[in-house]
Amino acid sequence: MNENEKKNILVKSGRIIDPENGKEFVSDIYIKEGIVAGIKENIKAGKDDIVKIDAKGCIVSPGFVDMHVHLRDPGFEDEETIETGALAAVKGGITTVACMPNTKPVIDSESLIKYILEKSQNAACRILPVAAMTRDLKGRDITEMGILSEAGAVGFSDDGKGVADSRVMYEIMRYSTQFGLPLILHEEDRFMSEGGLMHEGHYSSMLGLEGISGLSEDVMIARDIILARKSGARIHITHLSTRGGVEMIKKAREEGLNITCDVTPHHLFFNDSYLTSFNTNLKVKPPIRSEEDRLALIEGVKEGVIDAIISDHAPHLDTEKNTTFKLASFGTIGLETLFAAAFSKLCGEEKMSIPRFINLITVSPARILGIDAGKIEMGKTANITVIDTEAEEEIKRESFISKSKNSAFIGQKLKGKIVCTISKGKLVYRSV
Ligand SMILES: [Zn+2]
Ligand SMILES: [Zn+2]
Numbered sequence: 001m002n003e004n005e006k007k008n009i010l011v012k013s014g015r016i017i018d019p020e021n022g023k024e025f026v027s028d029i030y031i032k033e034g035i036v037a038g039i040k041e042n043i044k045a046g047k048d049d050i051v052k053i054d055a056k057g058c059i060v061s062p063g064f065v066d067m068h069v070h071l072r073d074p075g076f077e078d079e080e081t082i083e084t085g086a087l088a089a090v091k092g093g094i095t096t097v098a099c100m101p102n103t104k105p106v107i108d109s110e111s112l113i114k115y116i117l118e119k120s121q122n123a124a125c126r127i128l129p130v131a132a133m134t135r136d137l138k139g140r141d142i143t144e145m146g147i148l149s150e151a152g153a154v155g156f157s158d159d160g161k162g163v164a165d166s167r168v169m170y171e172i173m174r175y176s177t178q179f180g181l182p183l184i185l186h187e188e189d190r191f192m193s194e195g196g197l198m199h200e201g202h203y204s205s206m207l208g209l210e211g212i213s214g215l216s217e218d219v220m221i222a223r224d225i226i227l228a229r230k231s232g233a234r235i236h237i238t239h240l241s242t243r244g245g246v247e248m249i250k251k252a253r254e255e256g257l258n259i260t261c262d263v264t265p266h267h268l269f270f271n272d273s274y275l276t277s278f279n280t281n282l283k284v285k286p287p288i289r290s291e292e293d294r295l296a297l298i299e300g301v302k303e304g305v306i307d308a309i310i311s312d313h314a315p316h317l318d319t320e321k322n323t324t325f326k327l328a329s330f331g332t333i334g335l336e337t338l339f340a341a342a343f344s345k346l347c348g349e350e351k352m353s354i355p356r357f358i359n360l361i362t363v364s365p366a367r368i369l370g371i372d373a374g375k376i377e378m379g380k381t382a383n384i385t386v387i388d389t390e391a392e393e394e395i396k397r398e399s400f401i402s403k404s405k406n407s408a409f410i411g412q413k414l415k416g417k418i419v420c421t422i423s424k425g426k427l428v429y430r431s432v
Contacts, residue, residue, distance in 0.1 A: 006051045007033050009427055010043060014055030014386060019062065019359035020375060029060065031382040034425020039378060051427055055386050058419055061358050062374050063095025063125075063383030066338060067365040068159070068184070068238055068262065068310035070331070071097070071127070074115065075104025080315040080403045082116070085335070086123035087429075088313070088402035092336040093385035095125045095423040096366070096373045101132040102160040108132040108143045113151040124428045126383075128154045128371065130184060133172050139163045142172055149179045154369045157184035159238065164190060166223060173233035182236040182260070182368055185224055187245070188286065192216035197325060199272040199287040207276065209325065212287050218244040225252045228259060236368055237261040239312050241286040243296035250305045260368050262308040263297050265341035266332055266408045270294070280321045280328035281408045284314070298350060301360065308365040311338045315404030332408040336400055339387065340414035347389070348415045354389070384422040391417035 009031040016039070017024050030038035030045065045052075071085040080088075082099075089097050099116065101107035107116065113129050120127035131153035135141040137160065145156060156176065162185070163169045176183055193216040198204050200211025221237060225248060228235045237249060240261045252259050266284060271291040274282055282288055300306040314331025321328050334341075338361065346352040362374030376384060395409045421429040 006049055008045070008050040009053065009382070009422060010045045010050055011053045011055050011060055011384065011386065014058050014060035016060045016376065017355050017358045019355050020363045022355045024355055029376065029384065031422065031425065034381055036376060036378050036380055036382050039376070053386060053420055055419070057388070059354060059387050059389055061093070061385045061387060062362045062376050063385050063421065063423055064093050064339065064361040065096040065365040065374050066094045066311050066335065067098040067308060067369055069097045069099050069313045069335065070102065070315065071099040072315055073103060073119070078403070079317055082119045082123050082127060084401070084403045085313070086120065086125045086127060088335040088400070090124045090421040090423050090429040091401055091418065092338050093387065093418040093421050094335060094338065095383040095385070095421065096128065096371070097125055098128045098130050098154055098369060100130055100157060100159045102137060106132050106136050108135050110147050110151045113148060113153055117152050125423045126373070128152070128369070130155045130157050132156065133158045133183065134163060134168065137161050139165055139168060142168070142175055145175060145179050149181050153181065154371060155182045155184045155236070157186065159184065159186040162186045162188045162190065162220060166227070169224065170227045170231060173227050173231035173235070176233050177231065180234070180370065182234050184236045184238050186239070187217045187220035187224065187237060189216045189219050192219070196287070197283065198275050199289045201272060201290050203272045203275055214242040214244060214289060214293065217242050217286055218248070221245045221248050225257065225259065228257055234258045238310065239264050239267065239286055240297065240306065241267050241289050241293060243293045246296045246300040246305055253305065260307045262310045262365070263301065263306050264310055264312045265334065265338060268294065268297055268301070268345050269341050270408065278325050280323070280325055281332050281406050281410065283325060283328050283330055284332050284408070285330040298345065301346060302350065302352060307360070308368060309338065309342050309360045310365070311335050315402055316406045317404060321406045331406065333400065333402050333404055333406055336402060337395060337407060337409045337414065339418065340393070340416040341409055343389070343416040344414045381425045382422050383424070386419040388417045388419050389415070393417055
């Protein structure tokens, strides 16, 4: 019998992480027909109809939740599809993905939400759509948030653009309070960032590349905190990249505002000195910032100001990246390296505890989206990731299974390797 056809799975002797309670313990997990049926030591199973996974020395985590992913489907299926994006996700240990609405057409209607949900029925992991805040991401007419949330949207975002008009943004915030879903905000003053290619600072001057000031992000964060204070909206600042942003969010939280935020592994890993390589895979938005900003983001994670880590997986064709720095598209893929890149920095270098780190990619993003995910629970469908935290690997272009290969991490040595992923109750990925 083929491994994938077997109905039952036994994960033996792993160190199980309970990120919700910050605990870890050694145990077996028995999965019967996709459902978690036993969490205890020495589970005996000798039958033929079972896949055994030796997790000794590995950590066993709830499947990861990545709340910010571009699947490019519909419209740009040559870069990624729901199917290939889901396969890349499970290779990265991710079993729940929230996908962004900047597709073609934009996910701004009930029918597009249904398209995503129906097409992802057979995908390797769970896929949940984030709907646009404004029609066609034009920043003018607000979408029908009630209908979209009924249809299954888990949040609203004009990611990739942001909303320039403060009056529209305020209206969106006021309207959104009726639905309880988060507004996921891409903070960029496009008048200020226009024409910019990388972070504005010492290295942009040195390289002669047009800069994107950290202020272009900070002014929008400041505006949105002010609007959220007045409207009572639940806002989530995504891909935070500046020290100023961390400080403002920290203050707003101390004041009691309902505001959360996330960061990407690439903003935790790199600083703008890496841009001297002119590696177009490091051309991202917001840009890779200064070392001062990077350290503030690390501190923000350690202090608990930053709630989640996201990939902002942004697939692009080779033709969009194998060009001059000026012409190259913004974005890096990130699903397959989410864990290892963030783990290498936060647990490897910064010695953060593993349960606390796992919290940032499981229960915490699940809570922000208001979804049931990021836990291993008896009687529930199994979504589990087994990780060898000691394994070290150099990231190679050939190893990616995403349709696009534009990874900022190619050539980097990362710690932590996904051994296998159980998603929707099935063993969907196993490393060789
Ligand atoms: Zn964005
Ligand atoms: Zn994005």
